[in-house]
Amino acid sequence: MASTTLTTSFSLLRRYRSFRGHAVAKSLPNLSFARLPGQSPALLRSCRFICRNADEEAAAIAAAKVAGSGAPTIFDKIIAKEIPSTIVYEDEKVLAFRDVNPQAxxxxxxxxxxKDGLTQLGKAEPRHAEILGHLLYAAKVVAEKEGIVDGFRVVINSGPQACQSVYHLHLHVLGGRQLKWPAG
Incomplete structure (x- = not known):
């Protein structure tokens, strides 16, 4: 039974098409998620999860390849107000805004x-200690403003293996529901 489910999962995975133009899409050109007879909703959710993760991994790999180019990131454009965002908190050092693809x-x-060279936490230097502390304090202020100070998570993805897709250090403040452990 398990191998049949696994085979069906990979069959569905091969038919899924919405990889938003990443390299993975080229290897999976004929994928769709039409519900097949006898296919369980749980299996469908599982395939969507697999595809979403493959999409995130492809985005992280692509982003890592251009990380050192010096080109402005989407976050640089948000800071410059060239791209609109829903700002939650702002002071002289940090900007906090809603994620367009919320996970909570x-x-x-x-x-x-x-940015000052702080593209990822793994690149932090002693000179970054003050801003790193300020980012964590700002995360706490955001949690208060959002009414989740009694239970929230702060996540930092550092590097392609952590699925970092924007090389401008950023903290994810997540809450508003019961968060599970282990994360990731």
């Missing part, structure tokens, strides 16, 4: 306004 009822990104 509250999902806010907190970013430093000046």
């Amino acid at each position: 009822p509250v999902h806010v990104l907190v970013i430093p306004k000046i």
